[in-house]
Structures are given as structure tokens and as C-alpha cells.
Amino acid sequence: MKKLVNRKELRAACGRLAAQGKKIVFTNGCFDxxxxxxxxxxxxxxxxxxVLIVALNSDRSVSRIKPGRPVNSEKDRAEVLSALQMVDYVTIFDESTPYKLIRSLKPHVLVKGGDWKKEEIVGSDIAKETYSLPYVKGASTSGIIDKIIRANR
Known part of the structure; x- marks a missing residue:
């Protein structure tokens, strides 16, 4: 199964999966x-x-949110995410938020990390369920980048 798909392919897959009674989970992020x-x-x-869908911020989208980033290209980030067993589909979005994509796909569940309050999660007005999962203390891309910079001073 091809994991990296465009919006049209993903919309069609979601339609088929929903018709089969599958519960579709959606998350998004930079995953740098x-x-x-x-x-x-x-x-x-x-x-x-x-089914787990990961919507990946494009390089342009990441740079708008986090100046100086991404470290890894959208192509590389998508390949790494696609290699993870728990991820079923990856798609790239260029907007500041994935709201239009969520509205198009109509996932049953929205998920973000614990640094997001449930009521602030984009698309929570569309999905039946929304979760803010626990944050893993000390695990952050920014922390990794800072550590590398400090080690190379």
C-alpha cells in the first residue's frame, strides 16, 4: 500500500474506509x-x-510557523513517517492549518500532542472525538536542535 498520497487519493481512501466502518484518526504536524x-x-x-492519517506541514508551511526550519525537507520527513508501522497514510499540506483538509476528509478522531488544549485543536468542530495526548517531557525537536547548537559552540 502506498502511504504517501495526495489529497484526492486520501479523500477517496477515507470514503472507502468509512464505508467499511473503519474509524479514521487524523493528526498533523511538522515532524521535523x-x-x-x-x-x-x-x-x-x-x-x-x-486508520491513522498524518498530515505533514510542507516546508513552506513549517518556515511560516518556525523561522529557520525545517531541518529536514518535506520529502524526507514524509519518507520517515511513511516508514513507521503505525502510520497508514501521509499527506502534505501547505496551509497554515489543516482545517480545509480535515473538513474534506471528515475523520472520526482528531489528535494533537499535550502542548495543545483540546478546545484549541483545529477541526475539533468537525470530528466526533478530539484528544490532546500526553506530552513526553524532555522530548522536543527544538530541544534536540538547541543541544546540537550548544555542543558545537
Whole structure:
């Protein structure tokens, strides 16, 4: 199964999966440098349904949110996410938020990390269930980048 798909392909897949009674889980993010917090989070997200979709911020989208980033290209980030067993589909979005994508896909469940309050999660007005999963203390891409910078001074 091809994991990296465009919106049209993903919309069609979601329609088929929903018709089969599958519970679709959606999350999004930059996933710039994958770490244990990401892995734990994605495992927990997958347990909330049958199919896990990860919408990945494009390079342009990441740079608007986090100046000087991403470290890894969208192509590389998508390949790493696609290699993770718990991830069923990956798609790239260029907007500041995935609201239009969520509205188009109509997932049953929305998931974000614990640094997001449930009521602030984009698309929570669309999905039947919304979760803010626990944050893994000490696991952050920014922390990894800072550590590398300090070590190379």
C-alpha cells in the first residue's frame, strides 16, 4: 500500500474506509526530527481507531510557523513517517492549518500532542472525538536542535 498520497487519493481512501466502518484518526504536524515523543504519540493516536492519517506541514508551511526550519525537507520527513508501522497514510499540506483538509476528509478522531488544549485543536468542530495526548517531557525537536547548537559552540 502506498502511504504517501495526495489529497484526492486520501479523500477517496477515507470514503472507502468509512464505508467499511473503519474509524479514521487524523493528526498533523511538522515532524521535523522524529524523536521518542513523536513515536509514543503516534502509537497512542493509532490505538484510538483503525486508520491513522498524518498530515505533514510542507516546508513552506513549517518556515511560516518556525523561522529557520525545517531541518529536514518535506520529502524526507514524509519518507520517515511513511516508514513507521503505525502510520497508514501521509499527506502534505501547505496551509497554515489543516482545517480545509480535515473538513474534506471528515475523520472520526482528531489528535494533537499535550502542548495543545483540546478546545484549541483545529477541526475539533468537525470530528466526533478530539484528544490532546500526553506530552513526553524532555522530548522536543527544538530541544534536540538547541543541544546540537550548544555542543558545537
Amino acid at each position: 526530527i522524529i524523536h521518542k515523543g513523536h513515536v509514543r504519540y503516534l502509537r497512542q493516536a493509532k490505538k484510538l481507531g483503525d
